[in-house]
Amino acid sequence: MSWITFKMWVPLKLFVAIWLLAQGACDAWGYEDNEISSCSLSNDLIKEIEDYAPIVHNIINMTVNGTYKRSTWQELSTFVDKFGARPSGSQVLEDSIQYMLNRSLNVNLENVHGENATVPHWVRGSESATLLEPRKKDIALLGLGYSVGTDADGITADVIVVQSFAELKTRAKEVSGKIVVYNQKFVSYGETVKYRSKGATEAAKHGAVAALIRSVTPFSLYTPHTGMMSYGENITKIPAACITVEDATLLNRMADRGERIRLNLKMEAQSYPDKISRNVIAEIVGVEKPNKTVVISGHIDSWDVGQGAMDDGGGAFISWNSLAILKSLNLRPKRTIRAILWTAEEMGIVGARQYIQEHRAEQSNLQFVMESDMGTFEPVGLDVTAPVEVMCILKKVMSLLTPLGDMKLRSPAEGPDIEDWINAGVPGASLWNKNSKYFWYHHTNADTMLVENPDALDMNTALFAAVSYVVADLSYDFPHLK
Ligand SMILES: *[C@@H]1O[C@H](CO)[C@@H](O)[C@H](O)[C@H]1NC(C)=O
Ligand SMILES: *[C@@H]1O[C@H](CO)[C@@H](O)[C@H](O)[C@H]1NC(C)=O
Ligand SMILES: *[C@@H]1O[C@H](CO)[C@@H](O)[C@H](O)[C@H]1NC(C)=O
Numbered sequence: 001m002s003w004i005t006f007k008m009w010v011p012l013k014l015f016v017a018i019w020l021l022a023q024g025a026c027d028a029w030g031y032e033d034n035e036i037s038s039c040s041l042s043n044d045l046i047k048e049i050e051d052y053a054p055i056v057h058n059i060i061n062m063t064v065n066g067t068y069k070r071s072t073w074q075e076l077s078t079f080v081d082k083f084g085a086r087p088s089g090s091q092v093l094e095d096s097i098q099y100m101l102n103r104s105l106n107v108n109l110e111n112v113h114g115e116n117a118t119v120p121h122w123v124r125g126s127e128s129a130t131l132l133e134p135r136k137k138d139i140a141l142l143g144l145g146y147s148v149g150t151d152a153d154g155i156t157a158d159v160i161v162v163q164s165f166a167e168l169k170t171r172a173k174e175v176s177g178k179i180v181v182y183n184q185k186f187v188s189y190g191e192t193v194k195y196r197s198k199g200a201t202e203a204a205k206h207g208a209v210a211a212l213i214r215s216v217t218p219f220s221l222y223t224p225h226t227g228m229m230s231y232g233e234n235i236t237k238i239p240a241a242c243i244t245v246e247d248a249t250l251l252n253r254m255a256d257r258g259e260r261i262r263l264n265l266k267m268e269a270q271s272y273p274d275k276i277s278r279n280v281i282a283e284i285v286g287v288e289k290p291n292k293t294v295v296i297s298g299h300i301d302s303w304d305v306g307q308g309a310m311d312d313g314g315g316a317f318i319s320w321n322s323l324a325i326l327k328s329l330n331l332r333p334k335r336t337i338r339a340i341l342w343t344a345e346e347m348g349i350v351g352a353r354q355y356i357q358e359h360r361a362e363q364s365n366l367q368f369v370m371e372s373d374m375g376t377f378e379p380v381g382l383d384v385t386a387p388v389e390v391m392c393i394l395k396k397v398m399s400l401l402t403p404l405g406d407m408k409l410r411s412p413a414e415g416p417d418i419e420d421w422i423n424a425g426v427p428g429a430s431l432w433n434k435n436s437k438y439f440w441y442h443h444t445n446a447d448t449m450l451v452e453n454p455d456a457l458d459m460n461t462a463l464f465a466a467v468s469y470v471v472a473d474l475s476y477d478f479p480h481l482k
């Protein structure tokens, strides 16, 4: 995931208060982790859900122990090793999309097709930064998506180091003609990412010539992290890049000692005209209510560094392989299950926004939408946004997953690509996993297969396959929140 609306990053321990219900199926509930009070599903519905236990256990056993063990890792590693990074606008992204359309046909998925989306085409080019004073040193950097470049000689200027936007404002008179280095503390991704997205704009307001931002990560082994930025309206576009935590703190110490810091920055970054890309669609068509749909999804594009194995190869492949496994097990639910591999998420949720907009007319047919884009480490459960009846049903469904451990529910759902659906009231969930190290690798050259654990991928695949199958097959049509 890349592009963050602040709302998605509110503290994770969110206590959801009182929900008023017309039907009185459940009077009210609040939950934190697995606590959902006052669920009173009908006995018929409880029995119906419990009857899925043998199917669910078979899905899980076959995925983590049996025929499909390690198949998600195999599919994912074959894919990311073949294509590597898959940035928006690139031919390699389109080739990887064609490959997944082919793969989907090979495993007999249905309605396999691409749906066009217009996507941005930003190219990094080569880039470098050199510290000139107080001593010569190469500074590792990654330009930020949508940043402008420099001319061939680059920008040579004095550096001012600040630790916050507040300090920038206080020292506004010192900024003109300088390169602003932000050495902000890492609080949380959601809180700290504003320096990456708005740092150039804030610096340019005071006449800065470039902005270098400390990478947004809690941990560093001299790894710069890229990501998206944007320019405010009527603001001079100055080049923007992230540098390592090591170098940001080094420059800060030099500045604290009163040393003059001079730096040369060269970036070839450039935006080209938009391209046509595709969201990848594959289905198992429902046997009774084909137009009612459960979506499982992740994004197929990545940043232009690393392999995009974690962000979001893992998320895309647990979704896609769930569908392939259900198909191979000959499980055809009442409703359709649709896997979507979104395009151009990293440049601003571009493919998903167009798809959701174009499919507004069928939105009321969505039973449940799922996404994984926050790592595929060992699963904990699901982050869900849904009406209380649906939460109660999901809680019961999670109790079938005990072979995977104690799978829990939490709120809200956090998927960037499904966010427009969630905001429109469609019930949905994102994978909750043990992703405390996610931002160590996020948007770096270290996002490779080494991050992905085959057993965790199996467990996540089993979770997505089992949940999507049961909610697609239940007799009950899920209500929407709006
Ligand atoms: C995997 O297989 C072992 C041995 O048959 C069994 O004990 C275990 O429960 C299985 N795991 C799952 C998740 O089914
Ligand atoms: C898992 O599947 C294997 C065959 O692949 C079977 O021998 C074993 O009994 C199953 N275990 C469970 C817990 O279902
Ligand atoms: C997709 O399949 C077609 C026909 O089987 C083949 O010609 C093409 O090379 C394949 N493309 C990719 C990207 O795998």
Ligand SMILES: *[C@@H]1O[C@H](CO)[C@@H](O)[C@H](O)[C@H]1NC(C)=O
Residues within 6 Å of the ligand: 116, 276
């Ligand atoms: C999708 O885009 C391609 C060009 O890349 C174009 O040839 C095709 O007609 C478009 N399809 C639709 C349905 O717009």
Ligand SMILES: *[C@@H]1O[C@H](CO)[C@@H](O)[C@H](O)[C@H]1NC(C)=O
Residues within 6 Å of the ligand: 233, 234
């Ligand atoms: C940008 O400039 C235009 C034209 O001068 C003006 O109409 C607009 O309000 C400005 N926008 C902002 C955010 O200042």
Ligand SMILES: *[C@@H]1O[C@H](CO)[C@@H](O)[C@H](O)[C@H]1NC(C)=O
Residues within 6 Å of the ligand: 291, 362
């Ligand atoms: C299902 O959707 C398709 C396309 O949106 C439509 O043509 C068809 O009439 C629908 N079928 C039913 C049974 O609603």
